[in-house]
Amino acid sequence: MKRTTLIIGILAIVAVFSGCKKFLDVTPKTSLAEEQLYTSEVGFQQALSGVYGKLAGTNLYGDNLSMGFVSALAQNYSTLNTSAAISLQQTQLLNYASTEVINYTDSIWSSSYSAIAAANKIIANTAVNRSVLSNNSYAQLRGEALALRAFLHFDLLRMFGPEYTAGANLKAIPYKKDVNENAIIPSTTADVVKFALADLKEAADLLQPVDPIVTSDLRSRRNKLNYYGVKALEARIRLYSGDKSGAAAAANVVISSGKYAFVTQAAAGAISSGLTVRDRLYFNEQVFMIRVRDILPTVQRYFRFRGSLDQSLTRSPANFATLYETSSGGGSDIRYVYRIEQDGGNLFPSKFWQASDATTTISDNLLDQYVPGIRLAEMYYILAETAETPAAGVSYLNTVRQNRGISNLATTITATDLTAAITKEYQKEFYAEGQLFFYYKRIKATRMQFRNINMTPADYKLPIPDRELQFNPNYGN
Numbered sequence: 001m002k003r004t005t006l007i008i009g010i011l012a013i014v015a016v017f018s019g020c021k022k023f024l025d026v027t028p029k030t031s032l033a034e035e036q037l038y039t040s041e042v043g044f045q046q047a048l049s050g051v052y053g054k055l056a057g058t059n060l061y062g063d064n065l066s067m068g069f070v071s072a073l074a075q076n077y078s079t080l081n082t083s084a085a086i087s088l089q090q091t092q093l094l095n096y097a098s099t100e101v102i103n104y105t106d107s108i109w110s111s112s113y114s115a116i117a118a119a120n121k122i123i124a125n126t127a128v129n130r131s132v133l134s135n136n137s138y139a140q141l142r143g144e145a146l147a148l149r150a151f152l153h154f155d156l157l158r159m160f161g162p163e164y165t166a167g168a169n170l171k172a173i174p175y176k177k178d179v180n181e182n183a184i185i186p187s188t189t190a191d192v193v194k195f196a197l198a199d200l201k202e203a204a205d206l207l208q209p210v211d212p213i214v215t216s217d218l219r220s221r222r223n224k225l226n227y228y229g230v231k232a233l234e235a236r237i238r239l240y241s242g243d244k245s246g247a248a249a250a251a252n253v254v255i256s257s258g259k260y261a262f263v264t265q266a267a268a269g270a271i272s273s274g275l276t277v278r279d280r281l282y283f284n285e286q287v288f289m290i291r292v293r294d295i296l297p298t299v300q301r302y303f304r305f306r307g308s309l310d311q312s313l314t315r316s317p318a319n320f321a322t323l324y325e326t327s328s329g330g331g332s333d334i335r336y337v338y339r340i341e342q343d344g345g346n347l348f349p350s351k352f353w354q355a356s357d358a359t360t361t362i363s364d365n366l367l368d369q370y371v372p373g374i375r376l377a378e379m380y381y382i383l384a385e386t387a388e389t390p391a392a393g394v395s396y397l398n399t400v401r402q403n404r405g406i407s408n409l410a411t412t413i414t415a416t417d418l419t420a421a422i423t424k425e426y427q428k429e430f431y432a433e434g435q436l437f438f439y440y441k442r443i444k445a446t447r448m449q450f451r452n453i454n455m456t457p458a459d460y461k462l463p464i465p466d467r468e469l470q471f472n473p474n475y476g477n
Contacts, residue, residue, distance in 0.1 A: 038125035041133055044141050047125075051118045051148055052224070055290050059111035062292040065155065066371040066434040067302060067313075067352060069104045074437035075450040077313040086301060086313065096463050106465045108159070112152050113176065119145045119152070120179050136210045143206035147225040147233065149177075150196040150203070151373075154237055157192045158438045159462050164189055164241055165444075166457065171475060173464075183472035193241045200234045218259055222286050223370065228254050229288035232374040235382050240442055244386035251379040251386075260285055260376040262403035269338045280339050280351050281370060288373035295369050299352045304343050312348045313432075319450060320347060324428060332405045335428055349432050377429050381422055390418045397421060400429075419443075 037043040056062045064070065071077065072088040090098035096105075122145040126138055133141065153175055161172030168190040175187040175195045187195065207230060208214060213221035214228075225233075235250035254260070263282040270278045281289075292298075304312035321327065324336035331337075341350040352371070380396045387393035391411045397418070398408040409421055426439045427449055440448050441460035448455060469475060 038129050041137050047122050054115035056292040059107040061290045063298050067432050070434040070437050071432045075448050076432050078315045105462050109465045116152050116176050119149045139206040139210045143203040144225050146199040146203040147230045150199040154196050161189050185474040204230045223289050223291045232287045248386040251382040254379045268334045285376040289370045290373050304348045314348045334405045390415045393418050
C-alpha cells in the first residue's frame with residue numbers, strides 16, 4: 001500500500017512539472033505576435049503605423065498636445081465648459097498641483113514614452129532583421145522611427161524640462177533609446193537636444209535619398225515624419241537651443257524645396273452650394289501633420305459648430321479682435337475672417353472642422369482628421385527671428401502676412417518691434433494648436449496674452465509625474 005501511494009505521488013509530481021514545462025514553453029500570444037511582426041516588411045509597416053496611431057490618440061496630439069490641454073495652458077480659451085466633458089479650468093489657472101493637471105500630465109508622460117518604446121522596437125529590429133527589408137524600406141522605416149523618437153522626446157522636454165538657457169546643464173527627462181523598461185538617469189536639457197539632433201541627422205541621411213516626398217509623392221507623405229518634416233523639426237530644435245544659424249539653414253531646406261505653398265484666399269474662404277468647403281487647416285502648408293481618424297467627437301465636444309454642443313472653448317469677440325488686431329488692419333486677416341465663425345450668435349474657432357459639417361461622413365477626400373505638426377509659416381518665423389538684421393527679418397515675416405491678407409510691416413522696424421511682431425504672429429498662427437505655450441517658454445515671456453499675471457520660470461515647467469519620480473530614483477542631483 002505504501003509503495004502504491006509512493007508511486008502515485010511520484011507520478012503526480014512528474015505530471016505537475018511536466019505541465020509546468022509545457023506551460024512555460026508556450027510563448028504568450030502577444031510576444032509571439034510581436035516577434036512575427038518584425039519578420040516581414042508588412043509587419044514593420046504595421047508597427048510604424050501603430051506609432052503614428054499612438055501620436056493621434058487623445059492623450060497626445062489628437063487632443064492634449066494640440067487643441068486641448070496645451071492650448072489651455074497658453075490661455076487660448078476664456079470660456080471653459082464646466083461640464084464633465086471638458087475639464088480645463090485648473091489648467092488655465094496653471095494650477096499644476098490640481099488633480100486635473102496631474103491627470104493630464106500623467107497621461108501625456110506615459111503615452112509619450114509608450115510611443116517612444118514602440119519606435120525603439122522598430123529601430124532595434126531594423127538592425128536585427130535587416131535582411132527582410134529592401135534598402136529603401138530599411139531607410140524609410142528606420143528614418144521615420146528615429147525622427148518620431150526625437151519629435152516625442154523634444155515635446156516632453158519642452159513641457160517637463162527647464163528653459164534652455166538657464167537649464168541646459170540641469171537634469172530634464174530620460175532620453176530612452178533602449179527597448180527595456182529600466183529606469184535611466186534623466187538626460188540634461190542640453191543632452192536631450194544633442195540626442196534628438198543626432199537622431200534627426202541619421203533620419204535625414206536615411207530619408208533624403210529614398211523619401212518619395214523629395215522627388216514626387218507629396219500629399220501622401222504629409223502625414224508621415226518625412227524628410228522635410230525632419231529638417232523642419234531640426235530647425236525648431238536648433239532655435240530652441242540658441243543655434244540660430246543652424247536653425248536658419250534647416251528652415252531654408254524646407255522653404256527652398258518648393259514643396260509647400262501658402263493657402264489661397266479662395267481656398268481659405270470657399271463656399272459651394274451652401275456647404276462650406278473651405279480649407280481651414282491650410283493643407284498645402286503642412287510640412288508634417290498627424291492624422292486623427294476619430295477627431296470628430298473631440299471637435300464636437302470642444303468647439304460649438306452647427307449645434308454640436310451647448311458651450312464652446314472660445315474667447316470673447318473683443319478678445320478675438322485684440323488677437324487679430326482688427327482695429328489696425330487685421331480685420332482682413334484670413335485667419336480671422338474665415339476661421340473665427342459664428343454659430344447661434346457665438347464666435348468660435350472653426351479650424352478643426354475642416355471641410356465637413358456635422359452630418360457629413362468624414363472621408364479621405366475631405367480635409368478632416370488632421371492636426372498640424374509643423375507648418376510652413378513656422379519656417380518663415382524662424383528665418384525672421386534668426387536674420388542678421390531687422391530689415392532682413394521683417395521680409396520673411398511679411399511673406400506670411402501678405403499670404404494672410406494683412407499689410408506689410410515697415411523695413412525700418414527696430415529689433416524690439418520685430419520681436420513683438422513675431423510674437424503676435426505666433427499668437428495668431430498657432431491659436432488652438434498647442435505650440436504657443438512652448439514659444440512663450442522659449443522666449444521667456446513674462447506675460448502670456450490674456451493672462452494678467454506675470455509668469456515665472458516655474459510656470460513654464462510642468463512637474464514630472466509622481467509615478468516617474470517613485471519609479472526612477474535618478475532625478476536627484
